[in-house]
Amino acid sequence: MPDLNSGGIEPFDFIICTTKNIPDAPPILADLIRPAVTPNRSIIVLVQNGLNIEKPILEAFPSNICLSGVSLCGANEPNSGHITQDDPDRLYIGAFDNPNIEKQAQANAAHDFVKLYSASGKAKCWYEPDVLFVRWRKLMYNAVWNPICALTDLDTTRLRLGSEATDPTSPLNLLVIPAMNEIRAAALAAAKVKLDESLVQSMIDCDPIEIFCQPSMMQDVRKKRFIEYENILGEALKEGEAAGASMPTIKVLYGMCKAVQWRTREAQGLVDPVSLLKTKNSEKLSTVTGSAN
Numbered sequence: 614m615p616d617l618n619s620g621g622i623e624p625f626d627f628i629i630c631t632t633k634n635i636p637d638a639p640p641i642l643a644d645l646i647r648p649a650v651t652p653n654r655s656i657i658v659l660v661q662n663g664l665n666i667e668k669p670i671l672e673a674f675p676s677n678i679c680l681s682g683v684s685l686c687g688a689n690e691p692n693s694g695h696i697t698q699d700d701p702d703r704l705y706i707g708a709f710d711n712p713n714i715e716k717q718a719q720a721n722a723a724h725d726f727v728k729l730y731s732a733s734g735k736a737k738c739w740y741e742p743d744v745l746f747v748r749w750r751k752l753m754y755n756a757v758w759n760p761i762c763a764l765t766d767l768d769t770t771r772l773r774l775g776s777e778a779t780d781p782t783s784p785l786n787l788l789v790i791p792a793m794n795e796i797r798a799a800a801l802a803a804a805k806v807k808l809d810e811s812l813v814q815s816m817i818d819c820d821p822i823e824i825f826c827q828p829s830m831m832q833d834v835r836k837k838r839f840i841e842y843e844n845i846l847g848e849a850l851k852e853g854e855a856a857g858a859s860m861p862t863i864k865v866l867y868g869m870c871k872a873v874q875w876r877t878r879e880a881q882g883l884v885d886p887v888s889l890l891k892t893k894n895s896e897k898l899s900t901v902t903g904s905a906n
Contacts, residue, residue, distance in 0.1 A: 627657075637874065643674070660683075662751065703737045707747070760830060770826065
């Protein structure tokens with residue numbers, strides 16, 4: 614991509630990133646936006662899911678403000694080019710801490726973006742300085758409903774209808790509730806973020822049951838697209854376990870999503886199992902021969 618700031622185009626004040634965050638499927642976001650970023654000026658807004666998404670951006674652009682955008686908005690694409698929005702647009706904006714930039718300047722940038730986003734009166738946008746709280750809170754939904762729906766191919770309504778409250782082996786009692794509590798434990802241990810137990814039921818009921826909500830990861834699996842499991846599940850698992858939190862359900866969901874991603878990589882020609890097998894057999898033979906000598 615050519616440098617957009619060298620062809621008579623005014624430098625961008627805000628660069629809003631709403632792509633899926635898939636660090637294991639190139640190109641990475643920093644490379645995509647690099648031609649548009651003006652050092653010391655462009656404010657990068659990450660309206661994306663998950664934890665630690667700011668780290669590669671701050672590393673690539675150390676003189677730029679980076680804002681966190683946590684979006685609560687439901688939309689489906691039942692047919693190509695046909696978008697159905699079944700949940701209103703709400704956006705929480707705060708600043709990821711860039712140690713190279715004065716904190717008030719980062720807060721001011723967040724406030725400025727809130728004003729711009731809210732100007733139409735149609736969308737609701739709030740300044741939220743506690744970035745970690747809103748990100749961990751949304752993970753109670755994203756790290757649970759997203760992979761479970763994607764792996765079972767059942768929407769949130771069907772999983773709820775198929776779960777009896779008194780049945781300990783129902784999907785809600787065996788998968789959803791334990792996984793949400795593991796995210797709560799990880800948030801507290803890793804980031805000192807307290808997520809009330811009442812949020813578990815709130816996250817179970819947050820989708821109107823009549824809409825048969827298909828979380829984005831479920832839609833991506835159905836369309837054979839890459840899934841953004843690393844920042845949603847992988848980072849939460851890494852942060853939680855490093856802080857001593859037990860996360861067995863999240864760990865299983867992460868492993869299964871990783872396997873699904875590998876399947877997609879093969880389908881898109883990014884990995885060749887036959888070539889990999891030949892390489893492994895060759896390495897094994899070389900090791901055996903070396904030991905014999």
